[in-house]
Amino acid sequence: MTKDKYIPCLLNLFRQHGYDGATLSKISKATGLGKASLYHHFPGGKDEMVTTILNYLEQALEENIKKPLRGEGDACDRFKRMCQSVNNLYEGGQQPCLFAILLLGSARDIFQEKVGQLLESWISEIAKVLIEAGKEENIARQRGEDAVIAIQGALILAQGLEDVAPFERILQELPEQLCI
């Protein structure tokens, strides 16, 4: 898959400009590929680019988020490692979340189902850790939701206030709040 090479660049573009804002002109300039070349790699146009990115993010979620949650140590240790990964993926809170961007943009209808699955699997994986740690099932599920809510909300606020401090604080507090 030679087109994998362009995924990081494309991810950045869609995160910075949104689905509509990332025009083929900008994509062409950023990747260094002509428009026709872009359609050679992604015959389906921007939709296929975003679908490719979402598949890449599904892997990243598996590798950087879920795997640490299934790793060594107690629940709190695992959550700490998850938060470190989250911090990296969102570059310390400076980068918005593509999931949220897609859910709030004009392409919502196209990508909502896939994004919903990814969010659901993230919540579910957090809940599993807490169930394993002895928490009641409903509580564990709620804590999983709370974690994703806090991360998504903090990313929004970081964008609004142009300040990553709330995001950093949320990530720091999250492991303990989940284990209480």
Added chain:
Amino acid sequence: MTKDKYIPCLLNLFRQHGYDGATLSKISKATGLGKASLYHHFPGGKDEMVTTILNYLEQALEENIKKPLRGEGDACDRFKRMCQSVNNLYEGGQQPCLFAILLLGSARDIFQEKVGQLLESWISEIAKVLIEAGKEENIARQRGEDAVIAIQGALILAQGLEDVAPFERILQELPEQLCI
């Protein structure tokens, strides 16, 4: 201001489709006005429409959010009234937040400053209630941030999961969590 008549319709459009997705064609169809008429009311085009909406939302924030926070009763009672208003404004979690939409879309550069001010004033007003209730200043500020983070995150999750339950739960828990 006769153009005020169109604000609710415009707000709905931009919330449903985002800044780019709300095209002049859709706006024309939804308002029943021709494109030229739209430019008569909003010479600055879509930018001016959104600016007008944001000024309207600033009033709504003042009237429905801040005013209840300065009202009668203890801190927890005031937060409960705020949450009722929040529930109404976002239609039980079914409607996304225009603030988040603008921050995550292609028009971020144009509206970030204004949206940031509105979020900041919301946080600040929550903090004031907690300071008045005897909380330490830094803690009060953090709780204000936590509230806005929870609401924004819950709205994202509601969109992703196509389920308002997390939003409803967050709003129900919020008053007590703030007062602890």
Added chain:
DNA sequence: GTCTATAAAAAGATAGAC
């Protein structure tokens, strides 16, 4: 696999009549 050139469609915006 990449390019230039071009087409086709859609978007934002305006002129001028009524």
Added chain:
DNA sequence: GTCTATCTTTTTATAGAC
């Protein structure tokens, strides 16, 4: 204050050469 008609620009998408 609203309309029809038109214009300009941008965007997506493709044809065909190399």
